[in-house]
Amino acid sequence: MRTKNFSVKKEIIENTKVSSDCYRMTFESKEIAGQARPGQFLHIRCTESYDPLLRRPISVYSIENNIIEILYKVIGRGTGLLSKKTSGDTIDVLGPLGSGFDYQLVSNCQLPILVGGGIGIAPLYFLAQRLVEQCSNVTVLIGADTKRSILCIDELEKLDCKVKVSTDDGSFGLHGTVVDLLRKELNSKLKVFVCGPVPMLKQVNQLVSKYNVSSQVSLERQMACGVGACMGCAIKTQKLKLKRQNSKGKTQNYKRVCKDGPVFDIKEIVWEEM
Numbered sequence: 001m002r003t004k005n006f007s008v009k010k011e012i013i014e015n016t017k018v019s020s021d022c023y024r025m026t027f028e029s030k031e032i033a034g035q036a037r038p039g040q041f042l043h044i045r046c047t048e049s050y051d052p053l054l055r056r057p058i059s060v061y062s063i064e065n066n067i068i069e070i071l072y073k074v075i076g077r078g079t080g081l082l083s084k085k086t087s088g089d090t091i092d093v094l095g096p097l098g099s100g101f102d103y104q105l106v107s108n109c110q111l112p113i114l115v116g117g118g119i120g121i122a123p124l125y126f127l128a129q130r131l132v133e134q135c136s137n138v139t140v141l142i143g144a145d146t147k148r149s150i151l152c153i154d155e156l157e158k159l160d161c162k163v164k165v166s167t168d169d170g171s172f173g174l175h176g177t178v179v180d181l182l183r184k185e186l187n188s189k190l191k192v193f194v195c196g197p198v199p200m201l202k203q204v205n206q207l208v209s210k211y212n213v214s215s216q217v218s219l220e221r222q223m224a225c226g227v228g229a230c231m232g233c234a235i236k237t238q239k240l241k242l243k244r245q246n247s248k249g250k251t252q253n254y255k256r257v258c259k260d261g262p263v264f265d266i267k268e269i270v271w272e273e274m
């Protein structure tokens with residue numbers, strides 16, 4: 001479902017450090033709050049000037065009472081500049097952009113399970129906020145490298161989600177990856193929603209394809225325009241029902257992560273090309 005998007009300049013309410021390299025920022029926007037769906041993103045100008053030129057895509061983390069919240073990790077120049085902003089500074093935002101998750105459950109026999117690797121948890125909190133409105137049995141699996149980088153446990157538990165955690169170094173929760181956690185939970189009733197680094201997504205794909213579980217994945221890809229014009233974020237996808245077919249019985253084409261995604265059915269992605 002497409003939504004209307006807006007270009008707004010807003011005053012930052014708060015920009016707080018929440019871990020060694022992650023920040024939460026809030027601002028008020030009635031326009032964006034009225035339209036945004038879980039899985040959509042905001043294209044954010046990181047300074048008042050055009051340097052850096054390109055906006056940076058950041059998911060909507062939470063919306064409550066017209067307050068938009070983002071959760072972001074400092075990676076390079078853009079997010080570094082964003083982290084220097086303080087309350088009262090202005091932020092220039094375009095959004096909400098892209099497709100969101102399809103989170104309507106067929107009935108209460110479908111169980112939602114959210115799988116976030118690292119900062120991949122960011123779009124899943126907003127999804128959890130919406131899912132708990134229709135289902136009392138929402139499970140969230142969080143994977144982090146170590147205890148200090150785990151994000152959002154308290155917030156998700158406050159929503160009454162069942163939260164399970166894995167860490168790569170075993171300092172908290174299961175010693176292993178979030179895919180190991182998912183392996184223990186898998187059954188055909190699940191509806192899986194995933195976001196995280198590509199190697200993790202590939203493993204999730206291998207796992208869920210064995211069990212034919214309905215799964216949607218949110219992709220993080222470098223993008224330039226963010227609105228589908230430049231094709232900078234195109235990825236190879238496959239259509240399952242077209243007449244012209246390749247040797248695997250599937251027809252391939254390209255889709256834009258910014259406009260056709262960032263959320264895709266996991267079966268749609270040509271994973272070997274990612």
Ligand SMILES: Cc1cc2nc3c(=O)[nH]c(=O)nc-3n(C[C@H](O)[C@H](O)[C@H](O)COP(=O)(O)OP(=O)(O)OC[C@H]3O[C@@H](n4cnc5c(N)ncnc54)[C@H](O)[C@@H]3O)c2cc1C
Binds near residue numbers: 056077123219220233
């Ligand atoms: C849909 C979506 C949602 C996301 N949500 C979140 C989130 O909620 N939280 C979070 O922490 N991260 C999120 N990310 C990742 C986030 O956008 C990156 O971490 C951020 O853009 C890094 O920017 P940087 O300047 O800090 O890092 P750098 O690595 O310095 O920046 C990336 C570099 O790539 C360049 N670049 C960007 N697009 C292109 C392109 N198309 N072609 C060539 N070069 C390009 C930029 O100009 C920049 O130089 C999301 C990404 C996507 C696609």
